[in-house]
Amino acid sequence: MKLHLVSLNILPIVRKEFRQIKRDKRILSILLFIPALMLLMFGYALNFDVKHTSMAVYDEDRSSVSREFTEQFFISEYFTKVQTLESKAEINNLLDAEKARVVLVIPSSFTKDIQRGRAASVQVIVDGTNSNAAATVLGYINAIIQQYSVKVMTESFVRMGQQNITMPIDFEPRVWYNPELESAKFLVPGLIAFILMVTAVVSTALAIVRERELGTMEQLMVSPIKPIELILGKTIPYTIISLFATVTILFLGSILFDVSIKGSIFLLSLVTFIFFIGSLGMGLLISTMVETQQLAFMIAAIVSMLPTFILSGFVFPIRNMPIIIQGITYLLPARYFLVALRAIILKGAGLSAFWDQALILTIYAVIMIGISSLRMRKILA
């Protein structure tokens, strides 16, 4: 009898839940394959690296100097030459049809100006519809022109008899944590947060509301099953599946995108677990507020997907957001989880680097579980 008081009767519910998941192949495939699919999609398609920008050249100068200058763009992997224009009139059509994103216009006075030591001007027309990419492209163009200017200047100094030219500032770039500046490395941790959040919130909310909608909850309520047993029994299967999805992402991330975990696996698991508990609490809370699966799905999806995708810093940097929106991001657990995840996976940082984020996540989890179990008790008891 005493033993019965301590032990929890969870197994029948866990078993039943797994059977139902197994029966509904759609749920299982959504939970297992969507994460992998999303990783592939985001990893390959959602690429913020601006490379191979299509560029057309209208060269009025047609000299060896102008050709040498133009070449500077195409020896880098940032630009690809799509066309050489014969007249200025072609520029409009080209940009409208998106056949080129950038048009470089070299005036006929280009070589003359350089040789006379005057500032030669070139015109660069950039398609600004994708503002982020356009800004990046402008940066590249600027750098390439600067580099070429320095080269021309150095040559003229040498011609004038000066040797050993040194630049006043020598620039030695070192990029840490993601030296190739690949978007995938930045995205993999975010994707883990996104998928965990979505599976935890949506599946928990649905699993509980389904019982209420079908009337089986009533049957469970008159049985000796305690609320805690019901909640644990219903969430454990989804926890296992979500953690499996997490491992899948980490594994795929490492073989496809070379994202290996630099930091401690233990810390990674710990932070992930805390975040997951908070998300479960959110799912439970939603399930106590709505009556139908349809509504539960909509609310859970909106609450978990959109903010995590847009506001957590997963895709768009928070520091570029308007102040008010930045304020809102402080309410999202994914924001803190992401910082911790990136610190562990990309930087190999220890707890000292993200203890504050972990603390906030813990507080969030405690609050969520607290509120939802209070509301749950009202419904179940």
Added chain:
Amino acid sequence: MKLWKGHKEQLDGKAPMDNDCAVVAEELTKKFGKFIAVDHVSFKVKRGEIFGFLGPNGAGKSTTIRMLCGLFSPTEGSAHVGGFDVATQPDEIKSRIGYMSQKFSLYEDLTVEQNINFYGGIYGLEGARLEERKHWVIEMAGLAGKESMLAHTLSGGWRQRLALGCSILHEPPILFLDEPTGGVDPVSRRKFWDLIYDLSHRGVTIFVTTHYMDEAEHCHTIGLIYTGKLIALGSPTELKHSLDRYSVFEVQCSNTVDAMELLRGQAWAAETSIFGSAFHISTLNVSDAEKKIQGILTNEKIAVSRIEKIIPSLEDVFIQRIAEEDARKNGARN
């Protein structure tokens, strides 16, 4: 075959009060804000008895059943189920009762056997005991050979019997049935009541709500609840005799609606109600009622083909009681 062992031991020495009664409600009251769903209801259900709880929708039937099952506490008064207080010992009650509602709470995406395994599991059955009880339920519900069918492919009668089986897997001494025969064909209803009788013979106390008057006749005791108040309580025979001071007639005539309207105006007519193609009229303190009815209707050129004094049905009793309760309430208001 001893299929219903166990519950005796479960209750022995644990039922502190009123050993003959499985359910005792005393002044049981539930308020939701200002709304009084159940209003000082008192009754006793003897062990092994079938207690029928009747009343229109929204009268307080479900609220009462939910309180008795320990789902929520009474606002006032008390109730004991199997000797345990619903307000303070809901857990003890939950492990000793079975509950089945008209929703037949089965998991439609699980098979017959998986449903039984699950409900067995949450009542802590395992191993040989679970196998034995599973076998019993499948036999009882006539589901042999259908163990691996999905619950949603079963027809209404089978689902109903499977749901009943799942709710008595743990051999509860008290069984609550909330409109258990809703949406089931008459043959299955008959079979279901045979099972209920069988359980009652084995000593299981049955507390059942229903809309069907013929089902009410099957019960040992009936309680009628109306706007939260218990307005009739007794065996079907007792309740019918409670109308003895009334004389009830069944009248068959050419114009039922006008005839009822005419008679309703008479001081001695207590209540009229349509009954099939005829109507029932209960009369009070009047001699020669038969002749008076005949006279009034003939005067108005309504042809009376049959008029006979009858033993009141349960429906007559309930209509009478509800009318009295309404009159009492209106009187109090005016």
